[in-house]
Amino acid sequence: MRGRWFKNLRLNVQLLVSVVIIVIIAVFSFVFTQHISTVILPLISAPLQFCEDISVTARNFLTFEELSLENKKLKKKIADLDEQLIQMQETSRENIRLRRLLFLQQKIPISTQAALIIGKDCSDWTKTILINKGASSGITKGMPVIFGAGLVGKVSESSANVSRVELIVDANVKIPAKILRTKEEGIIFGNSNLHGNICNIKYIHDIKIGDTIVSSGLGKIYPQGFLIGTVTAVDKTKNNLYKIAVVKPEVNFSALEEVMVITGGQK
């Protein structure tokens, strides 16, 4: 009886010590895991890049027909965009000339750093990607990330040669945005349902399906004028004061292979 009680006591002590170890590690992990992650990420970046290349090849092989159709659509889109580009260049030249006339300060062009995606988020609770550029390439926390004209997210952590980017569809993200049609401003929230690559825009009155949403530049975190997405559904909030809309992002995060990090210039 006494021996059995002693045996249970030993088990209980073991359990208590284990729980205390977990609590200590959890409480202090915000101190040491940050340093550990700056060591771990560069070490696993090479195998991550290798496996991601295999993953991309497999994805391309499985979606060959879709890629072929998309290729044709994109070629047509390039031709249309080339035509628009010529008109935009003319407009830009006129803009510069008029600014000079009005003695307005010239906007500094943005500088970017291209980076390859070497990994996606390990868990289902957050939406992030890992890129193969870090502090050694001048990338720091908070820098916005784009792909073409679409907004991808911002750098949430940067080690020597790997950085983590928080996507705009992550539930924790808030982006000041505006509707291109009406210039009305709202806030983009990441997907709070944690499911699917969509986000929501809130605190707006005049919005309809098909509207284009762009970043407004408020807060100087995300640059102005980058495409966030297109409205696919509209609903009212419970108190009927504002509308809330579902926005399908411009960028296809599932097929993303490379991004551009804005390292400087106008925001």
Place this chain on the structure above:
Amino acid sequence: MKTINILILFLIIFFVILQCTLIDTIKILDIKPDMLLILIVLLALHFGPLRSLYAGILAGIFIETTSAIPRGIAVTSYALGGLILGYMRKWIYPALFYSLCANFKNSFSRPPLKQRLLSEISITFVFSLIVYILLYFLLQICNIRDCSFFHAFICVILPASLYTALVSPIVFSFIITVLEVCKIT
């Protein structure tokens, strides 16, 4: 350092790299299976609470490094889950326990395939539910994710647990093969 501890570290690194890259191609409705959870289940049932605690802490650190889950939350969830399962292993129905921890080379004691598959899937499913629910409440306590429990359960917890459980027999076979090759059984 013991061979088993080094092997656990390598297995965790291997599964983290897989989780970030190749596993993404087999996503269904934006949900992917959690290889690290399956590893912790096997270690808890086969080696006991201390190994699963060690694996849970390492797994939590790597998950926090490669995702945006705040520091300490994944470590707590995975380590605590592994510890509880490790201590509870002898209270689990004996056939389920022995189906995973029997001498793999001894064909006389190896249970039928159907029983083994059912036990692996059911234990992994229940364990995944527990860890994910714990993870959800820790995220809510830190006010990191403003999402109702119902949405989190339907959109992430239940499908992820199910998918992880269905994939677990394949991963178990792989891990057991690795352990047998390294002569750790």
